[in-house]
Amino acid sequence: MTDFLIGAAFATLLALALATVITGVITALKVGPPPPPITRHGRWELRTSPDGTPEYTWIARQARHFSPETNPYNHRRIPR
Template identity: 70%
Template sequence: MRSGTAGFLVGAALLTLLALALATVAFGVVATLRMPPPPDEPPPPITRHGRWELRRLPDGTHEYAWIARQAGRFGPETSPETSPETNPGPGRHRIPG
């Protein structure tokens, strides 16, 4: 190699890395600006209520995962008719008659 070739290659490599870094930042800014606005109301809070569910993974193995039930939402194991939050049952918080 000639005397200036190594310096040129190092400079070209650093310039390429700088261009990639600037492109990454530019694409990140564009992606952030294209995101939809956040919803008007926050999602319901996640409670500690839920269930363990055996899930099958894409590779064919299985694992247990905790499926949390969100407040105000009912999964297949409960319904609004049988939930104590919406149906207090006989004698509780009801006016007879």
């Protein structure tokens, strides 16, 4: 009787471990690839795709082209 209880407990724990791994794999496949890393030369922008779903897109800043919020030359000089 004791051997049966130990075997049942082991089988239950093994089934829970397999269910956890399978759930993790399915979740990882649904999530998809991670977004590209954020660097200081660009910004995230919310865009709408042709099918109507919103998505964030990384907009890279080109050399010497600054948007108003990142323009280093857009500062006021304090008169002396």
